[in-house]
Amino acid sequence: xxxxxxxxxxxxxxxxKKITLECSQTMGHDKMYWYQQDPGxxxxxxxxxxxxxxxxxxxxxxxxxxxxxxxxxxxLTLESARPSHTSQYLCASSRREGLQETQYFxxxxxxxxx
Amino acid sequence: xxxxTQIPAALSVPEGENLVLNCSFTDSAIYNLQWFRQDPGxxxxxxxxxxxxxxxxxxxxxxxxxxxSSGRSTLYIAASQPGDSATYLxxxxxxxxxxxxxxxxxxxxx
Numbered sequence: 001x002x003x004x005x006x007x008x009x010x011x012x013x014x015x016x017k018k019i020t021l022e023c024s025q026t027m028g029h030d031k032m033y034w035y036q037q038d039p040g041x042x043x044x045x046x047x048x049x050x051x052x053x054x055x056x057x058x059x060x061x062x063x064x065x066x067x068x069x070x071x072x073x074x075x076l077t078l079e080s081a082r083p084s085h086t087s088q089y090l091c092a093s094s095r096r097e098g099l100q101e102t103q104y105f106x107x108x109x110x111x112x113x114x
Numbered sequence: 115x116x117x118x119t120q121i122p123a124a125l126s127v128p129e130g131e132n133l134v135l136n137c138s139f140t141d142s143a144i145y146n147l148q149w150f151r152q153d154p155g156x157x158x159x160x161x162x163x164x165x166x167x168x169x170x171x172x173x174x175x176x177x178x179x180x181x182x183s184s185g186r187s188t189l190y191i192a193a194s195q196p197g198d199s200a201t202y203l204x205x206x207x208x209x210x211x212x213x214x215x216x217x218x219x220x221x222x223x224x
Contacts, residue, residue, distance in 0.1 A: 043214040090157055105157035
């Protein structure tokens with residue numbers, strides 16, 4: 001069973017507020033990812049990190065920012081939330097083992113911006 | 115552009131039936147292909163991972179096949195149960211990223 005956690009699980013917040021979505025994993029994985037998923041739609045990669053002090057933008061443009069100061073934490077921040085940010089945000093981590101690399105996903109954070 | 119398509123978008127079958135979910139991808143230069151399960155309000159659970167050099171993988175009642183040359187994968191579920199109800203996602207592994215399909219929402223009726 002994967003040990004990757006996300007908080008909060010659900011968040012309802014007003015426009016203009018600053019929010020941080022937390023993601024942590026206890027598996028010692030170097031790689032971590034943030035995906036955005038709208039209802040009924042596919043997951044889109046918005047940020048990823050290959051290790052401490054490494055962050056890259058994904059395929060889908062996002063106004064959010066991320067940081068990777070510690071291996072186990074990969075928080076995502078929105079400086080000023082807008083209704084267009086309403087979505088589900090999924091965090092994942094992975095480690096290559098030989099030829100295999102499996103991503104383990106957290107439970108997700110459902111964000112509603114009013 | 116690397117695209118992944120899953121058909122059907124939704125499927126409802128009686129308990130006990132065998133069923134097949136389909137996934138197709140446009141760029142066949144893949145590293146691997148994964149099938150995930152997503153329950154409402156929860157994250158993704160990896161079901162099966164097929165390397166690009168493999169043709170199929172099996173886990174219990176699940177069997178996933180891969181035909182890289184034609185850009186297709188199938189997930190076969192035998193003797194379906196109500197607990198199999200969930201959304202099933204296909205994800206194709208390329209260098210540095212996974213590309214997901216939109217998923218098939220499966221409902222197994224008791």
